[in-house]
Amino acid sequence: VLFGVRMLYEGYHMDADEGQEELEQVQMELKKKEEEIDNQKSVSDLESGGETSADQTSSVIQSLLKAVFSPIFLTAFTMTFLAEWGDRSQITTIILSSREDPWGVCFGGILGHSLCTAMAVIGGRMIAQKISVRTVTLIGGCVFLLFAVSSLYSGPAGDE
Numbered sequence: 001v002l003f004g005v006r007m008l009y010e011g012y013h014m015d016a017d018e019g020q021e022e023l024e025q026v027q028m029e030l031k032k033k034e035e036e037i038d039n040q041k042s043v044s045d046l047e048s049g050g051e052t053s054a055d056q057t058s059s060v061i062q063s064l065l066k067a068v069f070s071p072i073f074l075t076a077f078t079m080t081f082l083a084e085w086g087d088r089s090q091i092t093t094i095i096l097s098s099r100e101d102p103w104g105v106c107f108g109g110i111l112g113h114s115l116c117t118a119m120a121v122i123g124g125r126m127i128a129q130k131i132s133v134r135t136v137t138l139i140g141g142c143v144f145l146l147f148a149v150s151s152l153y154s155g156p157a158g159d160e
Helices: 002-012 018-048 053-068 071-084 088-099 102-130 133-154
Strands: none
Touching: 002 133, 088 102, 102 133
16 A cells, blocks of 8 residues: 555655756767777777787676676566565475476476566667656556455455
8 A cells, every 4th residue: 555655645746857967868878888899899899909809808708798797687686586576476485395396397487587577678678769757657556456445354364
C-alpha cells in the first residue's frame, strides 16, 4: 500500500514531460562521451604510429571487460540475482533438476530467463518512448494498490 500511495503522490505532482527532458540530457551526454572516446582513440593512434596486433588485442580485452563490468551491468545483475534468489521459480528449478537432466534444466532456465528479460527490456524501452514517466508512475501506483487489495482478500499463500 505504501509504495502505491507514494507512487500516486509522486505521479500526481510530476510534470508531464519530466522524464523526456532527462532522457534527452542523458542521450546528449552519451553522444559527447562517444565523440570524446573516438577523438582520444584517433589521437593516440596518430601518436603511436599505429597499434601492433598485441596492443589491439589488449585494447579489445579492456573494452570488453569495461562493458561487462559496467555500473549498469553490475546493478542489473545484483538486482536480478537478489530478486530471483529463493523465489518459486528457483525452487521449481531445483526440483526439476533433481528429477531431470541438470544440464538441460540449466540451459533451459538460462534461455527462458534471458528471453523474458529481453522482452521486458525491449518492451520497457518502447513504452518509455511512447508514454510519459508520469503516466507510468501513476499506473504503477494503481497496480501496487490493486496488489495490496487482492492480498487482503486472498490472504496468505496456502490458506485456501
